[in-house]
Amino acid sequence: MDMRTRIAAALKDAMKNREAERLATLRLINAAIKDKDIALRGEGREDGVGDAEVLAILGRMVKQRQESARAYEEGGRLDLAERERAEIAVIETFLPRPLSDDEVEAAVSETIENLEAASIRDMGRVMGALKEKYTGRMDFAVVGPMVKARLG
Incomplete structure (x- = not known):
């Protein structure tokens, strides 16, 4: 099963189970993938984003959230840092296990x-x-x- 299919299935499950926070993160993932699709179409690539590019997008999203969580902690906003970490947990479910x-x-x-x-x-x-x-x-x-x- 390709990455887009896995994400779409997770999105449907989150809707059915009324998991608002997970659903919001999955929608952010979908939006990032669609943005990249649009950018690639502008470059003449009609086939869209492949699995490797989806993994790269997810990796960037995790890094962004780690930096945000760190900044929120330094600013004393632990509630926002926790929200970022929750998003990281959802995104990481689609990433392969990191190498030791x-x-x-x-x-x-x-x-x-x-x-x-x-x-x-x-x-x-x-x-x-x-x-x-x-x-x-x-x-x-x-x-x-x-x-x-x-x-x-």
Whole structure:
């Protein structure tokens, strides 16, 4: 089942079960996906957003909410921070399990070997391959410096 179908089914379930907070978050997810669809149509891509792009959207949504929750906590607005965390919990139900540190190390090593990457010039190819295979499962802000250190 593709991501859009899973999200649509969850939306229907939330409506049936009258889960207002979950429903609001699912509608935000749908809106973000539709925005990306519209942007892609403007670029000439009629097929719309694929599963990998949906995972990227969900990943960005989680990061935004984590930053907001942190800011709310610093401002003493714990009620709003909790609301952000509740949204994170709903969004994360659609994300695959993140890789452990050891699994990330192994994936980076394997990708470097498979691409026969030898210098920093190959970093773009390595990062592209990792993003293609592991979108939503690893933090590329952490992986980037790791790959750079290995190739540099």
